[in-house]
Amino acid sequence: MEDFTVHLTSDLTSSERRLSPDWTVEYFKHRVELITGIPPEFQKIWIYRTNQSNDRHELDNSLDVKTTHLDDLNISPSTRIHVENTSSDPDLLELQKELLESNSSNGGEELFKLNEQRYDELPNTVKKWKKESKLGRYDPKFREQKEKLLRESDEIADNISVDDRCKLSNKSSSSFRLGTVRYVGKIPEINDEGTWVGVELDEPFGKNDGSIKGKRYFTCRQNYGSFVRPFVVETGDFPPETLNLDGSDEDEL
Structure with a gap:
């Protein structure tokens, strides 16, 4: 099964x-925390039958969140998943009230935002878990490992050229995307470290039209553009998939 929205x-x-069907429920719940601010242990997750339906189940x-994958849950693409906060922590509830009032005054357009001090005061956050486990940037060897990955990424980028056909894939998912390389280089609008590859995808599974924060790096249709790190790019003879629209094989499935 391919990634789904x-x-x-x-x-x-x-x-x-x-979402990727290969994600474990544990990984999904940690991703949900980064989006909603609700720690995994306080998440009550409701899965709707369709986006327009009130039919749902918890x-x-x-x-077993470590071994159960999203593919095992039979989640319909384009459906709705609602995350309810079951915490009775007064600090978290007060923060929610402040954010709801702020969202209301701004037409409901603000997404979940916390200043770093308020986030550090909350219990059981991903950040505290990473600090205690010495993971990510809290690993003493993080900077050394990051610089090594950036060097390796730049070396891979040296062999990628504009107009190369390519396949995008990563270790967290068995799915892939086909496209054409349209840009190779730095993108300070994302960050100042390492090389990025701009790809025009064959299908509308991207996030942009070749521009980032108002700066254009290449031109394509909306949702056909994607910027990725070189290590997820494989160049080669990947012809675009073509759909037969003339009806000559209409008896075939």
């Missing part, structure tokens, strides 16, 4: 999100 909501947020809390 759902409408992810909470009392504070509402956005379209792309994610089974008895599931």
Whole structure:
């Protein structure tokens, strides 16, 4: 099964999100925290039958979150997933009230935002878990490992050229995307570190039209553009898939 998009909501947020069927429930819940601010242990997750339906069911809390994958949950593409906060922590509830009032005064367009001090005061956050486990940027060897990855990424980029046909894939998903390389270089609008590859995808599974924050790097149709790191790019003879629209094989499935 390929990646799919759902409408992810909470009392504070509402956005379209792309999910991978290969994600474990544990990984999904940590991703949800980064979007909604609700720690995994306080998430009650409701899965709707369709985006327009009130028919829903609660994610089974008895599931083994480390071994159960999203593909096992039979989530319909484009459906709605709502995350309810079950915490009674007064600081978190007060913060939610402040954010709801702020969202209301701004037409409901603000997404979940926390200043760093308020986030650090909350219990059981991903950040605290990473600090205690010395993961990510809290790993003493993080900077050394990051610089090594950036060097390796730049070396891969040296062998990628504009107009190369390519396949995009990553270790967290078995799915892939085909496209054509349109840009290779730095993108300070994302960050100043390392090389990025701009790809015009064959299908509308991208996030832009070749521009980032008002700066254009190449031109393509909306949602056909994607900027990725070189290590997810494989160049080669990947002809575009063509759809037979003349009806000559209409008896074939």
